[in-house]
Every structure is written in structure tokens, then in C-alpha cells.
Amino acid sequence: MISIKVILIGDSGVGKTCLIQQYTSKEFTEEHITTIAAGDKSFKEVKVGEKTLKLEIWDTVGQEKFKSVNKIYMNQAKIALIVYDMTDQNSFNNLKNWYQELKDKNDSVEIIGVIANKSDLYEDKVIDKEEGENYAKSINALFFETSAMDYESVAAVFEGLAKKYVEKKDKEDRKREEDEQKKIKLEPSKHKEEKEKDQNYEKGASIRRSNIF
Ligand code: GTP
Secondary structure, three states: OEEEEEEEEOOOOOOHHHHHHHHHHOOOOOOOOOOOOOOOEEEEEEEEOOEEEEEEEEOOOOOHHHHHHHHHHHOOOOEEEEEEEOOOHHHHHOHHHHHHHHHHHOOOOOEEEEEEEOHHHHHHOOOOHHHHHHHHHHOOOEEEEOOOOOHHHHHHHHHHHHHHHHHHHHHHHHHHHHHHHHHHHHOHHHHHHHHHHHHHHHHHHHHHHHHHO
């Protein structure tokens, strides 16, 4: 099974902890208990076609004064969810800072989702869907609207991003195979030479190994 690290980032109060809770336990809490220590992780398996992915989902700290602890947790994440609250203009304005932070502290992220949360508070909405979509497009991310009270909307995010991740990996694998095939076709002798070199090296290595033991 493939294990993938997923992180949620965004301002304090946008609903990161609630989104994770809804997705992993189908629960929602009204209370806002500020996350002050990143490093809490939850797990959930998701099926994409024939493949099963184990998502290792990390919560992070939104509050500015505690934010420095996020640094080490952002590392190695392959999927990132940048969350804003659609009823809070500041949380939307800060997306670019979160994105920059992500880029500065993580060079392994492959798939990004921009999440407009609290869609149940539709009447208080201050950010239009189009604005969110445009921002997501500008950083080559997928866009989702969620309510942490509604399981389906939350599951669609994790499933959509996991699917995109698998598609990207499959595409890269196919491209590698095609390039390899092209190399064989264009330079069969060179390819044969390289292969023989590899085989000879392996033979030498096994002799070296047998000498050691
Ligand atoms: P920090 O831990 O401080 O970074 O905040 P957070 O982003 O983890 O926010 P949290 O999940 O604790 O949610 C903050 C508040 O928003 C809580 O009172 C939640 O009940 C509320 N909340 C979260 N998501 C939603 C939502 O989709 N709709 C509504 N109406 N409230 C939400």
C-alpha cells in the first residue's frame, strides 16, 4: 500500500481540525480549540481505482505566534490543503503567504488543493467562488468548497486530491517507460552497451560480495 503524507495549512479558525475530524471520524465540534502543537496526525485509507492509498493527515498551527513549529511538519508532504474561511476576507488574503511558506519549507509537495470552507454559512460569505477558483488556478491547484459539517463535501476533497496524485504518478511512470523505449529504438547498440555494463558491474559486485563473506 502507498502511504502519503497530507498537510492542512491556513489561518487560525478556518476549520482545519474540523475538516480532519469530519473526514476521519464523521464528527463535527462547534468548539474552537486552537491547535498549538503541530504533529497530530490521523490516518485514513482511500481507494483510487485498483490502488489503495493510506493518507497520513497532519494538522498544523494557524496562529501566527505558534506558527514556527509547522516548519518541520510541512516537510515530506506530497499533498497540501490550503484552507480559507469563505466568510473571512483575511483568511483568503493570507493564502498567498501560506503558499509561499509551503514552497519555502517543502520541496516534495506534488498536489495542492485550495479549500473554501464553511459553505453552510452561505449568507455570510464574503469571497465569491470565482475568486477562490481563480486563485487556485494561479497556483496550479484544485479548488473545492466544503462545510466541515458535511461529510460528502469533505471526502470529495481528500478523494479528489488522492486521485490527482495517482494520475500524476501513473503519467510519470508511463513517460519514463516511453523514454526508455525511445532510447532502445534510437540507440539499440548504446542501450545494449549500457545494459552489459550494468550486468558486468552487478557480476563484479556479487564477486566482491562473495569475497567479503
Ligand atoms: P487553529 O487550530 O487555531 O489553527 O484553527 P482550525 O483551522 O483548526 O479551526 P477549527 O477546526 O478549530 O475550527 C474553528 C471554528 O470554526 C470552530 O468553532 C468550528 O466549529 C468552526 N468551523 C469549522 N469548520 C466549519 C464549517 O464548515 N462551518 C461552520 N459553520 N463552522 C465551522
